Amino acid sequence: MLLHAAVLLPLLFTIFVPLLYKAFPKLHTGWAVLAVPVVLFVFFVMQIPGQMNGGSAQSAAIPWIPALDISFALVLDGLSLLFALLITGIGALVVLYSISYLSRDKEAIHRFYVYLLLFMGAMLGVVLSDNLIVLYGFWExxxxxxxxxxxxxxxxxxxxYGALKSMLITVAxxxxMLGGFVLLYVMGGTFSIRELVAGLDGFSGDALFVPAMLLVLLGAFTKSAQFPFHIWLPDAMEAPTPVSAYLHSATMVKAGLYLVARMSPVFAGEAVWFWLVSGVGLATLLWGSYCAVRQTDLKAVLAYSTISQLGLIMSLLGIGSAAAHQGMAEDAVAAYAGAIAAALFHLFNHATFKGTLFMVVGIVDHETGTRDLRRLGGLMALMPVTFALALVASFSMAGIPPFNGFLSKEMFFTGALKAAELSLFGVPGWSALFPIIAWAASVFTFIYCMIVVFKTFAGRFKAEALDHKPHEAPLLMLVPPAVLxxxxxxxxxxxxxxxxxxIEPALAAVLPAQADAYHVKITMWHGWTTELFMTIGVVAVGIALFLTLRYWQGIYALLPGRLTFNRVYDGLLRVLDRGSLFLTGRYMTGSLRHYLIYIFAFMIGLLGWMMLRLDVLGGGSPVYAELSFYEVVLVAVIVLAALAVPLAASRLTAILLTGAVGYIVSLLFVVLRAPDLALTQLIVETVSVTLFLLCFYHLPKLRKEMAPLPFKLGNALISVGVGLVVTTIALVVSGARKFDSISDFFIAQSYELAGGRNMVNVILVDFRGFDTLLEIMVLGIASLGIYALIKLRLADGEGGERLENK
Amino acid sequence: MEVLLCIAAGMLFTVGTYLILAKSLLRIALGTSLISHGVHLLLLTMAGVKRGAPPLLGEEAQAYTDPLPQALILTSIVISFGVTSFFFVLAYRAYKELGTDDMEQLRGQGDE
Structure with missing residues (x-):
């Protein structure tokens, strides 16, 4: 239950944010909001001992839709805990940071905190849910x-633009992913992740297994901005910087990584999973770091850097999944498990150093009014603390000791080297690409890290490019990045x-079967290993390339070139826009006749087709009532009068012919033993004809329908179709009775229960009295409408509009 | 008898539909009127006609004609009266305000 409370607390607190905002006009609402992540963080920290040393997972479930196997089930294990700590910990720092970043006077901070808390609760829901459908809900x-x-x-x-783009890509x-979940349910018979893992042997060979995996991966890749879906992340940087630090580097974009890690026990044994996750991860790593170097906006550098780092973690998760493959030697299993440990460790490290960097960039932006690297420089002396923070974080990201990024980067190299031993597609040489790509991407990473620090803080101070002289940020703003x-x-x-x-409890959750083979031991010094030489190479080549940046920058004009994925996205969106406009314009013509044609054609098509299929007219010999001479005459007159209406030359004739139909119908009612109907119909018909004549005294003369022959023929065809369908339906239903009518009840009880002898009247005013009451209301509304229409005189003010329409 | 009524209902629908598809508001209004007559005949036919005395208990008959469809039709007559009269006044007012009763001219703008 405490877990449910933890997930729901931020969501419920959103209700109070606007109230607090109104109630305390002096207080920055952020201070009140801060309590939520702090309380949750403390709560989750207290759970750490329970998960250490092979502690068992906590779970709690509230039944929700049992019939569909959907329950609000939450599970806290090592992996969830790691994410929950990141979400609440970074969340607390971000809220603290936002208090000085967003001014109460200028920004709509109450909305901001509502969204932020909404996100916090949703994200906690994602990482704690055990039920896939609930997870999907929180995910969206x-x-x-x-x-x-x-x-x-x-x-x-x-x-x-950025918001729409991120929404379209991640929601698609x-x-x-939802499709993948449903496939998993089809195979495994449950939406619970733990039960799926437990019952894995039953369905891992299923034909739907790989499609389900691909769909789930699609969800993970779009969310974690993996190549080629990474394009939404740079545009998402339009968000306020605290949001970028929180959602778009530390937590939300890691939801994809979480999903991959969470589903690893299910899918990791599959070779496709290994190649896809590690391959896409490496491609993203390389492309992201390559693109980051050419950005001129500080936040764009960080966006591409985030993409690249997410790719790094993704590839590690892919490499590590080899541990679950069949027939691995004991030491190989340990080595691949090490890659997963590296992924989890780097995930944590990335949240710390990237969070710092985003906050630093926010400070620079806040103090100088720009994030453009071409206008920045020499801030070192003006903002020494900020500079120090940026230095620590960047060097960590670049993989320089003694910072945490160095450790996880070394572990990454270990994993990549280990993966090189695998034979890819049966050809051993291919897997050598793993360490090569890893190394090349690290060089680019090193370069953009240097760019972030030195282009901003070193070099010449360009006072003329800035609106005002920058100075060090207020203490409150420096605290959160300093903590990180x-x-x-x-x-x-x-x-x-x-x-x-x-890390170790989280690893146990990702590789439950192999957890014993590996114990997470991270040390700074391993001796003179290949990894260390690779790092030295990265630093040496990186420095050389950074210093010579302007000589080789020209390659960026060549390589991404004109064909970028952004163009593809924009193009697709444009095609979709125009296509739907064109398509809608085709059938939504604004002509009543067209719409009626759709309705009638649909009715003819559907009903006619069904009746043909069911062969409704065949079989059965219904008993019909006998036919008398009067009835034939009456029906003949009805039909003739009706047929004459379209041919009538004047409006008076048309109205009178319609009236004639109505009167003969009431005569027919008499013959058919329905006296009440006959009476009512006579009155109504008289009033209607009078009304028609009154109205049409003012209407134009009935013109002959000036329409081309195809127009008339089409109308006639549809009309005949409708008539045929209706006749057939009438014949079918009058010929066959599938079950007894309820009328016997009314006949038997109308005097007993209601004391009336006229059954029709009793039904109307007694048995179905509410029907009649509402009918009276309809008539009342209609009469009000008629009164308003007759009284309506468009005032002069609205008359202008009237003229426009002419 | 039923077959004849079925055909009559079908004819009323045919003519009504044809009128509704026309351009002039007057024809459309008359068309709805005819279709509602068709519906009434259809409802009545469905229950089977002339199965006994009129549904009045004083008749002391052995069997009565089904009263339920009659009740439904009674409701329908009144409602369609309301709808038709509203429609007519609407047509009248639209003509007064816009100067045309041609549906093709009353249609919405292309960019709406």
Whole structure:
């Protein structure tokens, strides 16, 4: 139950945010909101001992829709705990940071915190849910809150564009993921992840297994901005910087990684999973780091860097999945499990150093008014603390000791080297690409890390490019990045602090079967290993390339070139826009006749087809009532009068002919033993004809229908079709009675229960009295409408509009 | 008898539909009127006609004609009266305000 409370707390607190905002006009609402992540963080920290040393997972379930196997089931294991700590911990820092970043006077902070809390609750729901459908719901809720947060400054074009883009891509992926979940349910018979893992042997050979995996991966790849779906992340940087730090680097984009890690026990044994996850991860790593170097906007550099780092973690998860393959040697299993440990460790490290960097960039933006690298420089002396924080975080990201990024980068190299031993597609040489790509991407990573620090803080100070002189940020704004930066150093020096408490329980959740084979031990010094030489190479080549950047920058004009994925996205969107406009324009013509034709054609098609299929007229010999001469005459007159209406030359004739039909119908009612109907019909017909004549005294003369022959023929064809269908239906239903009528009840009881002898009247005013009451209401509304229409005189003000229409 | 009524209902629907598809508001209004007559005949036919005395208990008959469809039709007559009269006044007012009763001219703008 406490788990449910933890997930629901942020969601419920959103209700109070606007109230607090109104009630305390002096207080920055952020202070009140801050309590939520802090309380949750403390709660989750208290859960750490329970998960250490092979502690069992906590779970709690509330039945929701038992018939569909959907229950609000939450499970807290090592992996969930790691994510929950990131969500609440970084969340607390981000809220603290936002208090000084967003001013109460200028921004709609109450909306901001509502969205932020919405996200926090949704994200906690994602990482704690055991039921796939519930997970999907929370997953889409994170996309939705991300949309709202990116579009926070909704008056900017770019914000709306970025918000829409992220929404379209992640929700489309999420939808694919839902399909994957349903396939898993079809195979495994349950939506519970734990039960799926337990029953894996029963369905892992199923034909739907790989399609389900591909669909789930599509969801993960879009959410975690993997190549080629990465294009939404740079545009998402239009969000306020605290949001970028929180959603688009530390938590939400890691939901895809979480999903891959969470589903690893299900899919990891499959070779496709290994190649796809590690391959896409490496491609993203390389492409992201390559693109990051050419950006001129600081936040864009960080966006591409985030893409690249997400790719790194993704590829590690892919490499590590080899541990679950059949027939692995004991030491190989341990080595691949090490890759998963590296992924989880880097996930944590990335949240710390990238969070710091985003907050630093936010400070720079806040103080100088720009994030453009071409206008920045030399801020070192003006903002020494900020510079120090940026230095620590960037060097950690670049993989330089003694920071935590160095440790996980070394472990990444270990994993890549290990993967090189695998034979890819049966050809051993291919897998050598793993360490090569890893190394090349690390060089680019090193370069953009240097760009972030030195282009901003070193070099010449360009006072003329800035609107006002920048100075150091207020203390409150420096605290959150300082906390994260100190984590970068502390974890770098004492990795054992997190290895046993966070990484190992999480690893046990990702590789439940292989967890015993590997114990997470992270140390700074391994001796003169290949990994260390690779790092030295990265630093040496990186420095050389950074210094010579302007000589080789020209390649960026060549390689991404004209064909970027953004163009594909924009093009698709345009095609969709125009296509739907064209298509809608084709059939939504604004002509009543066309719409009626659709309805009638559909009716003829559907009913006619069904009747043909069911062969309704065949079989059965219904007993018909006898036919008398009067009836034939009456029906003949009805038909003739009706047929004459379209041919009538004047409106008077047409109205009178219609009236004639009505009167003969009432005579027919007499013959058919329905006296009440006959009376009513006579009165109504008289009033209608009078009304028609009154109205049409004012209407134009009936013109001859000036329409081309095909128009008339088409109308006639549809009319005959409708007539035939109706006749057939009438014949079918009058010929066959499938069950007894309820009328016997009315006949028997009308005097007993209602004391009336006229059954029709009794039904109307007694048995179905409410029907009649509502009918009277309909008539009342109609008469009000008629009165209003007759009285209606468009005033002069509205008359202008009238003229326009002419 | 039923067959004849079925055909009559079908004819009323045919003519009504043809009128509804026309351009002039007057024809459309008359068309709805005819279709509702067709519906009434259809409802009555469904229950089977002339199966006994009129549904009045004073008749002391052995069997009565089904009263339920009659009740439904009674409701329908009144409602369709309301709808038709509203429609007519609407047509009248539209003509007064817009100067045309041609549906093709009353259609919405292309960019709406």
């Amino acid at each position: 809720l994170t996309s939705l809150s991300s949309f709202l947060l990116i579009a926070f400054w909704y008056k900017r074009d770019r914000s709306r 992926g999420g939808f694919a 930066a100190s984590l970068v150093i502390v974890v770098g020096l004492f990795p054992g602090l997190v290895a046993g408490s966070l």
